[in-house]
């Protein structure tokens with residue numbers, strides 16, 4: 001069982017604290033979404049896990065060991081940090097072969113990961129001819145090369161078309177189901193909600209939340225029921241008796257805050273009010289995230305300027 005463990009991790013660049021006393025664990029077997037506004041410290045944290053930068057204090061380990069001490073690290077940790085990192089003059093396949101050779105990864109893995117990432121034929125073309133989405137796929141291919149237990153991807157959906165986005169979602173799910181540890185940063189809330197089981201949320205280098213996606217949303221967004229009826233007055237009266245309020249919207253639908261669809265449906269039925277639509281709105285990750293980051297802006301001191 002290989003976890004990523006971040007323990008009291010702090011990174012300062014001059015007087016700017018990019019990562020501030022951060023502690024969290026990313027366990028295997030689930031997809032952990034890594035969220036936070038621009039500059040929150042996500043990439044810095046990933047760089048520290050990969051030993052590409054030294055922490056000012058604290059530690060970041062993989063399976064209890066610092067990345068730098070792992071023999072043939074690609075076999076343990078696969079990462080995509082910067083999809084532009086590959087040499088433009090090499091073919092995708094050669095780029096992967098060089099990486100494979102330096103980590104004693106068998107050559108056959110190169111063709112396997114090219115196939116797996118949909119680059120089978122493009123592998124023989126020079127990287128400079130690749131689209132942003134193809135570079136992204138090549139970066140993911142490199143991350144998977146060593147069949148690692150830990151996969152860390154920074155904004156993997158960048159540049160991918162809708163089919164690519166569905167593909168990455170399926171890939172992340174499979175990697176987690178195989179028992180791997182999967183940490184994925186993203187700016188896209190709907191996308192993160194679609195692939196992540198769990199969230200680690202940063203704000204100004206600090207941990208704001210470390211919680212399952214469902215709980216994250218449930219704790220911050222009041223569930224609402226959306227209804228349409230041919231008799232709003234009768235429905236309003238029936239709901240008011242049970243302490244519910246209805247709000248009207250310009251397109252003719254109504255919302256009932258803090259309510260469950262089952263209850264509203266039952267009340268309407270008991271009152272003999274016809275319903276034309278009844279939908280539960282449990283809230284989105286975006287709503288919950290904006291609520292959290294708004295609270296964070298309100299309750300924390302202004303950031304230190306470098």
Ligand SMILES: Nc1ncnc2c1ncn2[C@@H]1O[C@H](COP(=O)(O)OP(=O)(O)OP(=O)(O)O)[C@@H](O)[C@H]1O
Nearest residue numbers: 013016017018036037038039040041042043044045
């Ligand atoms: N090499 C560096 N030198 C100086 N400051 C840096 C360096 N790397 C990152 N920073 C600063 O650290 C903070 C965190 O940046 P980081 O890139 O980790 O955030 P992020 O959450 O990944 O943001 P984004 O979502 O925009 O990628 C920012 O204020 C950034 O300007």
